[in-house]
Each structure stands twice: as structure tokens, then as C-alpha cells.
Amino acid sequence: MYKQLFFLWKRQLLSCNPHYRRPSKDGLSLTGFTFIELLFIVIIIAVLVAVSFPNLRKSFNSIELNSFSREISAVINYLEQRSIVDLTMIHLNIDNEKKEYYAVKAESSERFKTYRIPEGIRIETEGNDEIIFYPDGSIDKVTIRLINSDNQEVILTTKGVYGGVKVQNQE
Numbered sequence: 823m824y825k826q827l828f829f830l831w832k833r834q835l836l837s838c839n840p841h842y843r844r845p846s847k848d849g850l851s852l853t854g855f856t857f858i859e860l861l862f863i864v865i866i867i868a869v870l871v872a873v874s875f876p877n878l879r880k881s882f883n884s885i886e887l888n889s890f891s892r893e894i895s896a897v898i899n900y901l902e903q904r905s906i907v908d909l910t911m912i913h914l915n916i917d918n919e920k921k922e923y924y925a926v927k928a929e930s931s932e933r934f935k936t937y938r939i940p941e942g943i944r945i946e947t948e949g950n951d952e953i954i955f956y957p958d959g960s961i962d963k964v965t966i967r968l969i970n971s972d973n974q975e976v977i978l979t980t981k982g983v984y985g986g987v988k989v990q991n992q993e
């Protein structure tokens with residue numbers, strides 16, 4: 823009788839213990855999470871994603887803007903070198919309506935390079951939407967503003983007689 827009471831008492835104590843695993847019929851212990859515990863974890867993850875999503879989108883837009891500024895800077899440097907090698911004037915035209923910019927040699931109206939402007943980025947230039955690269959290595963002095971949908975901007979300034987481009991990040 824005492825053995826049975828002791829066994830029941832021990833079983834009651836173990837069932838209150840959170841680390842106690844109830845044995846199944848085949849002798850193995852049952853482990854796992856309840857539906858409520860799993861639901862609670864899913865809700866926590868959903869809240870964390872909802873809170874961090876706007877920051878991720880803003881970071882992605884910033885990365886895309888910086889990447890595009892490096893791309894257009896490389897294009898300007900390439901066209902400067904190409905005009906020197908080919909001993910010809912090259913025009914870089916910016917078309918915001920078609921979301922593209924393209925290079926044309928002065929002696930022909932045929933495009934030899936066309937580039938796409940990423941969605942959500944617009945280009946503003948001070949003055950003309952055309953930059954001319956001369957055979958002596960000089961470039962028209964132009965300031966180009968790249969602005970994304972979060973109104974972050976990068977300013978590119980061509981160096982004129984010295985050629986090349988200067989990149990400035992604006993917050």
C-alpha cells in the first residue's frame with residue numbers, strides 16, 4: 823500500500839515538472855511543442871519581420887542608388903577613354919521619359935551603347951541632358967543628381983577640362 827502511494831505521489835511530482843516527459847504506450851517519451859507554443863513563435867517572427875521590413879526596403883533603395891552611381895560613373899570614364907582612342911566626340915544623352923541613357927558618336931546618329939535607368943531612380947542634370955566627350959580627354963562640365971524614391975541623392979560632377987567624374991553622397 824505504501825509502495826502504491828509513493829508511486830502515485832512520485833508520478834504527481836514528476837508531472838508538475840516541466841522537464842518531465844510522459845511515457846507513451848510503447849515506452850518512448852513524448853516530446854514536442856504544443857500548438858499554442860508554435861503559434862506564439864510564429865507571431866513573434868511575424869512581428870519582427872513587420873518591424874524590420876521598412877528598414878530593409880530603405881537599405882535596399884540606398885544600395886541600389888549607390889550601385890547605379892558607380893555604374894554611371896564607370897560609363898562616363900569609359901566614354902571619356904573611348905573618345906580619346908577613337909579621336910571623335912561622343913555624346914551621352916539622358917532620356918528620363920524612356921528611363922535610359924545612351925551614347926552616340928558625333929559623326930553618326932547611331933547609338934553604340936544604351937543603358938537602362940533603374941526603376942525608382944531619376945536623373946536630374948543642371949543645364950543640358952547631354953554630356954559631350956572630346957577627343958582631347960575633356961568633358962562638358964555637368965552636375966548630375968541621382969535621386970531615389972526615398973529622396974536620397976548622389977551628386978556626380980564631371981571635372982570638365984581634366985576629365986573624370988567626382989561622386990558625392992548626400993543624405
